[in-house]
Amino acid sequence: MFIAATLGILVSMGLALLRALLGPTVYDRVMAVNIFGTKTVLLIAVLGFLTERPEFLDLAIVYALINFIGTIAVLKFFEYGDLGLTTRVGREAE
Amino acid sequence: METALDVLSWITISGGLFFMLVGTIGIHRMPDVFTRLHAAGMTDTMGAGLLILGMCFQAGLGLVLVRLLFVYAFLLFTSPIATHALSRAALAGGVEPITVDHNDPHVSARQDGA
Numbered sequence: 001m002f003i004a005a006t007l008g009i010l011v012s013m014g015l016a017l018l019r020a021l022l023g024p025t026v027y028d029r030v031m032a033v034n035i036f037g038t039k040t041v042l043l044i045a046v047l048g049f050l051t052e053r054p055e056f057l058d059l060a061i062v063y064a065l066i067n068f069i070g071t072i073a074v075l076k077f078f079e080y081g082d083l084g085l086t087t088r089v090g091r092e093a094e
Numbered sequence: 095m096e097t098a099l100d101v102l103s104w105i106t107i108s109g110g111l112f113f114m115l116v117g118t119i120g121i122h123r124m125p126d127v128f129t130r131l132h133a134a135g136m137t138d139t140m141g142a143g144l145l146i147l148g149m150c151f152q153a154g155l156g157l158v159l160v161r162l163l164f165v166y167a168f169l170l171f172t173s174p175i176a177t178h179a180l181s182r183a184a185l186a187g188g189v190e191p192i193t194v195d196h197n198d199p200h201v202s203a204r205q206d207g208a
Binding site for chain 1: 100103104107110111114115117118119121122127130131134137138142145146148149152153157158161162164165168169172173175176179180183184186187189
């Protein structure tokens with residue numbers, strides 16, 4: 001059961017990476033990386049059940065937070081041009 | 095498949111994988127960033143929720159269940175915030191959303207041009 005779940009999540013991760021490579025705008029790529037991070041969280045949890053080590057769930061919690069903070073930081077960089085500024089520099093989508 | 099909990103786990107994990115694959119295929123088939131975000135949101139809510147529910151049935155009552163619910167709570171709170179921030183950034187960055195103009199017959203969101 002967990003082997004089937006692992007294979008399904010891996011196939012979805014591959015498709016999300018394909019969108020990260022293909023996406024015409026940069027926001028497609030950021031969205032694909034965010035989805036990849038969410039699937040990584042689920043993959044870590046499923047692997048914890050597969051190898052019967054419940055400590056993997058702590059890793060899943062930590063990575064869920066890191067993924068979210070990373071996505072917000074990349075979006076802030078795209079909107080303001082710098083991670084410390086508060087006024088918009090005027091970057092347009094590729 | 096001995097007990098009823100195993101059958102329930104199979105059903106919910108299959109449903110979760112189904113929604114996850116449908117959402118990920120939808121990312122490739124959708125025409126615009128904003129519509130792709132909609133497909134991605136289905137992955138985060140139904141796919142992740144059903145998978146974690148299926149794992150909750152396998153875990154007994156204990157600390158593992160609490161950790162799984164923490165993972166689900168974090169995903170539940172952070173994925174709509176990330177989607178909202180992404181769509182706001184895309185709109186401010188100059189991405190034009192695909193709209194349907196009923197007066198102009200050449201601009202349409204449908205495949206057959208209706």
